[in-house]
Amino acid sequence: MSDIDKINIETVDLNLLKVLEALYEEGSASRAAVRLGLTQSAVSAALGRLRRLYDDHLFVRTGRGLAPTLRANELKPLVSEALDKCRQSLLLVSGARAGYAGRSLSIGLSDDFELALGKRLIDRLERDMPGLRVVFRQTHSRIVEEMLMNREIDVAIASGGFTSAAIGSETLGEGRYACLIDVTQPLAEHEVEHQHHLTLAAFLSRRHLLVSSGGFIGMVDEVLIPQGLKRTVMASTTHFSALPYLLLGSPALATIPLHAARQLAAFHPLRLLLPPVAMPAYSINLGWRRDALRDPAVMKLKEIVSDTLSSFDWQSESFDDA
Numbered sequence: 001m002s003d004i005d006k007i008n009i010e011t012v013d014l015n016l017l018k019v020l021e022a023l024y025e026e027g028s029a030s031r032a033a034v035r036l037g038l039t040q041s042a043v044s045a046a047l048g049r050l051r052r053l054y055d056d057h058l059f060v061r062t063g064r065g066l067a068p069t070l071r072a073n074e075l076k077p078l079v080s081e082a083l084d085k086c087r088q089s090l091l092l093v094s095g096a097r098a099g100y101a102g103r104s105l106s107i108g109l110s111d112d113f114e115l116a117l118g119k120r121l122i123d124r125l126e127r128d129m130p131g132l133r134v135v136f137r138q139t140h141s142r143i144v145e146e147m148l149m150n151r152e153i154d155v156a157i158a159s160g161g162f163t164s165a166a167i168g169s170e171t172l173g174e175g176r177y178a179c180l181i182d183v184t185q186p187l188a189e190h191e192v193e194h195q196h197h198l199t200l201a202a203f204l205s206r207r208h209l210l211v212s213s214g215g216f217i218g219m220v221d222e223v224l225i226p227q228g229l230k231r232t233v234m235a236s237t238t239h240f241s242a243l244p245y246l247l248l249g250s251p252a253l254a255t256i257p258l259h260a261a262r263q264l265a266a267f268h269p270l271r272l273l274l275p276p277v278a279m280p281a282y283s284i285n286l287g288w289r290r291d292a293l294r295d296p297a298v299m300k301l302k303e304i305v306s307d308t309l310s311s312f313d314w315q316s317e318s319f320d321d322a
Contacts, residue, residue, distance in 0.1 A: 013049070016046055017079045019043060020050055020076070022035050023043070023047065024059075024076045027065040028065040028066060029066065047059065054071060056071040057069055059072060081151065087102060087297075088295060100131040101131035103131070103132050104133040105134060105297060105301050106134070106136075107134060107135070107136055107137065107154070107156070107157065107301075107305065108152070108153035110240070111240050112259065113259070115259075115263045116259040117157070121134065124304050129297070132297070132301075137152065137153050140158075141159060141213075144156045144162075145162055145164050148167055148288070149164065149167070154289075155286060155287065155298070155301055155302050157286055157309065160283060161283065166291070167289060169286060170285065170306065172285065172286055172310045174281045174284065175281060175284050176257070176281055176314070177257060177275055178261035178272050178274060178275070179203070179253050179261070179274065180254050180264060180265060180271070181247065181251075181253045181270065183270060184248075184269065187271075190202075196272075196317070197273065197276055198276050203277070204231055206251055206252060207232050207251070207252045208231050208234065208254065209233075209234065209235055209246055210235070211237055211256055216236055219255075219279065219280070220255050220279070221233075223278070227277075229277075240256060243270075244264055244270060248268070258314070259314055266318070286306055
C-alpha cells in the first residue's frame with residue numbers, strides 16, 4: 001500500500017490548506033508568509049509537506065515567483081471552498097463584529113467594465129463588506145462561463161448572456177458604442193456632423209485600433225460589411241486601458257463601449273464622438289454559479305454588484321466641445 005493510500009484526514013494538519021491557498025493567490029513564499037503571519041522558512045517547510053501530501057510539486061519557481069502546476073490548479077477551488085465554509089461557520093458566532101476579514105472574492109470582468117465600475121465597487125464593498133478583499137480577474141465572453149464553473153471567479157460581469165443551466169444571470173443594463181480620437185489631431189469641419197457624429201467618410205478614411213480577444217474583425221466590421229463598406233484596422237489589442245497610449249499622437253480612432261470611452265476621455269486627452277453607423281445595443285449581464293449563493297458572502301457580493309450595475313448610467317455621452 002502506498003503512502004497516499006494511507007492518508008487519513010485525522011493525521012493531516014489542515015493548516016497546510018491555508019498555506020496552499022496563500023501561495024496560490026500571492027505567487028510568492030515571502031508574500032504568503034506576510035499574509036499568514038509566518039516566517040518564510042515556515043511557509044517553505046509547509047510547502048514541502050504539501051508536496052509530499054499531494055505527491056506533486058504544486059508550485060514551480062519562475063522569474064516572477066511561484067507558478068501553480070496543473071494539480072495545484074485543480075486543488076485551489078476545492079481548498080478555498082472548504083476554507084470558506086470554515087470562515088462562514090466562524091461568522092455564526094462572531095457575527096458582524098468580524099466583518100469579512102480573511103475573505104477574498106473575485107469578480108470576473110473585462111477591463112472596460114473595470115475602468116467604469118472598479119472604483120465604485122471598491123468603495124461600496126469597503127462600506128458594506130468591511131475586511132473583504134476583492135480581486136478583479138480579467139475575462140471575456142468566450143471564457144467567462146468556464147471560469148465561473150471552474151470556480152476561478154465568484155461572480156461575473158459580461159456583455160451578452162449566459163447559457164449554462166448551472167449559472168444564474170440577470171440583465172442590468174444596455175450598452176452603446178462611442179469613438180475616441182486624440183484631441184490634438186485636427187478634425188475638419190466637414191468630418192463632424194450634428195450632435196458630435198463623425199461623418200461616414202471621416203470614419204472610413206481613418207485607420208482604426210481594435211480591442212478584441214482575438215483577430216481583426218470586430219462588431220464595427222459586422223455592421224459595415226453587409227453595407228458593402230470596409231474600414232482599415234491598423235492594430236489590435238486585448239486591453240481597453242492601453243488605448244490612450246496607442247491613440248495619442250496618431251490620427252487613428254477606436255470604437256469601443258461608451259462606458260469605457262467616457263472614462264478614458266475623462267482622464268486622457270481624448271475626444272469622444274459618436275460613430276456614423278448604427279451600432280447595435282448589447283446587454284450587460286451579471287452571472288453567478290447557482291450553488292455559490294449558499295455562501296452568504298457571495299450572496300452579498302452579488303447583491304452589491306447587481307445594485308451597482310443597475311444604478312450605473314450606461315447611456316449618457318460626455319463630449320469635449322473643443
